[in-house]
Amino acid sequence: MVVARSIALKAVNTASLWGLNRSRFGGLPKVQTVRALSTVMSPPSKAVVYEHHGPPDSVTRMIELPPVEGQENQVCVKMLAAPINPSDINRIEGVYPVRPQVPAVGGYEGVGEVYSVGSAVKGLSPGDLVIPSPPSSGTWQTYVVKDHDIWHKISKDSPIEYAATVTVNPLTAIRMLEDFTTLSAGDSIVQNGATCIVGQCVIQLARYRGIHSINIIRDRAGSDEVKERLKALGADEVFTESQLEVKNVKSLLSNIPEPALGLNCVGGHAASLVLKFLRQGGTMVTYGGMSKKPVTVSTSSFIFKDLSLRGFWLQKWLSADKAKECRDMVDYLLRLAQERKLKYEMELVPFDKFHSALEKALGKHGSQPKQVIKF
Numbered sequence: 001m002v003v004a005r006s007i008a009l010k011a012v013n014t015a016s017l018w019g020l021n022r023s024r025f026g027g028l029p030k031v032q033t034v035r036a037l038s039t040v041m042s043p044p045s046k047a048v049v050y051e052h053h054g055p056p057d058s059v060t061r062m063i064e065l066p067p068v069e070g071q072e073n074q075v076c077v078k079m080l081a082a083p084i085n086p087s088d089i090n091r092i093e094g095v096y097p098v099r100p101q102v103p104a105v106g107g108y109e110g111v112g113e114v115y116s117v118g119s120a121v122k123g124l125s126p127g128d129l130v131i132p133s134p135p136s137s138g139t140w141q142t143y144v145v146k147d148h149d150i151w152h153k154i155s156k157d158s159p160i161e162y163a164a165t166v167t168v169n170p171l172t173a174i175r176m177l178e179d180f181t182t183l184s185a186g187d188s189i190v191q192n193g194a195t196c197i198v199g200q201c202v203i204q205l206a207r208y209r210g211i212h213s214i215n216i217i218r219d220r221a222g223s224d225e226v227k228e229r230l231k232a233l234g235a236d237e238v239f240t241e242s243q244l245e246v247k248n249v250k251s252l253l254s255n256i257p258e259p260a261l262g263l264n265c266v267g268g269h270a271a272s273l274v275l276k277f278l279r280q281g282g283t284m285v286t287y288g289g290m291s292k293k294p295v296t297v298s299t300s301s302f303i304f305k306d307l308s309l310r311g312f313w314l315q316k317w318l319s320a321d322k323a324k325e326c327r328d329m330v331d332y333l334l335r336l337a338q339e340r341k342l343k344y345e346m347e348l349v350p351f352d353k354f355h356s357a358l359e360k361a362l363g364k365h366g367s368q369p370k371q372v373i374k375f
């Protein structure tokens with residue numbers, strides 16, 4: 001007990017050098033509330049932190065956080081991998097509506113291995129593979145301590161990089177295919193940003209249900225290769241934006257019905273292209289705004305096509321008492337990944353190279369696969 005207290009004290013002193021309390025970084029308890037019989041201890045943790053909102057490559061830095069003693073109902077997890085998602089970038093920039101209070105550790109999803117458990121924890125043991133589910137902030141660090149019920153134990157056979165990325169994007173793909181229109185085999189959907197992880201999942205999940213996908217990508221060097229890769233995943237049609245500069249985009253479709261559902265993660269002109277494909281009474285769901293340009297809709301789209309515009313936000317869906325459903329879907333998606341029935345492009349990057357990965361995720365080196373940090 002004396003040892004534990006002295007470590008806790010050391011933790012406070014070291015953290016105070018930064019004017020920080022580690023509890024702010026990863027949901028750790030405030031040291032004053034630590035109970036004498038706590039049994040979970042976290043080793044020092046290397047973390048990517050930000051103390052102010054702003055451009056992620058300027059405001060983030062890697063530091064070592066001191067060891068912390070957790071509570072009896074908490075679990076310390078040694079992180080194995082975590083992605084850099086666009087929403088992580090938005091949180092650091094301070095433009096995401098729900099974000100941790102600064103100073104904060106970055107990251108929102110990831111996978112790790114249980115390192116130690118508090119004495120009151122049941123159902124989790126050292127060595128178990130776990131993900132925070134629903135996702136939770138502070139995954140860009142080597143050791144995370146959180147309440148036991150945050151952690152979802154997954155199959156030890158799950159591929160690590162998929163376990164790290166399964167929640168935010170693949171789950172979004174499933175929900176958008178399920179929640180807005182009733183799609184049957186033989187129907188079609190249209191989407192822009194088809195190269196993103198959500199887009200790659202949409203293609204495959206649609207294909208399993210016999211639904212055709214029409215995909216729009218940005219014009220860029222190597223677009224023929226990209227088209228082939230998306231077709232290998234199951235895409236029926238892939239067009240660059242410039243290919244769609246025609247009077248009637250639907251004339252480009254062969255044997256695919258007009259889509260009832262459109263998915264937009266880009267905005268601007270790319271959103272207008274999705275709208276052009278939609279059939280009478282169709283629905284476009286906006287879930288991202290990668291171009292940072294607004295969605296504009298012609299008056300005639302409303303009057304003559306009666307189109308509907310909707311939005312999807314996973315965080316809102318998760319907060320509607322969907323924790324159990326979320327975990328069931330995560331298990332389902334991980335089984336697909338394990339069987340290689342669901343795949344998407346990722347680049348695994350050692351934690352020490354975090355800032356190179358961040359530059360790629362920020363688009364500073366052109367189009368790049370999803371950057372996944374390996375701890």
Ligand SMILES: NC(=O)c1ccc[n+]([C@@H]2O[C@H](COP(=O)([O-])OP(=O)(O)OC[C@H]3O[C@@H](n4cnc5c(N)ncnc54)[C@H](OP(=O)(O)O)[C@@H]3O)[C@@H](O)[C@H]2O)c1
Pocket residue numbers: 085086087168169172193194195196197198199217218220265266286287288289290291292312313314315363366367368369370
């Ligand atoms: N609403 C929700 O609940 C929810 C959930 C998950 C994801 N999202 C959103 O979904 C989108 C995709 O996320 P992700 O993690 O799947 O993406 P990702 O795999 O990291 O890929 C990024 C995508 O954005 C495209 N892109 C980047 N900069 C662009 C620009 N300036 N103009 C047009 N396209 C650009 C890239 O196209 P290239 O391949 O051509 O570079 C690529 O398709 C993001 O906006 C994210 O915030 C929303």
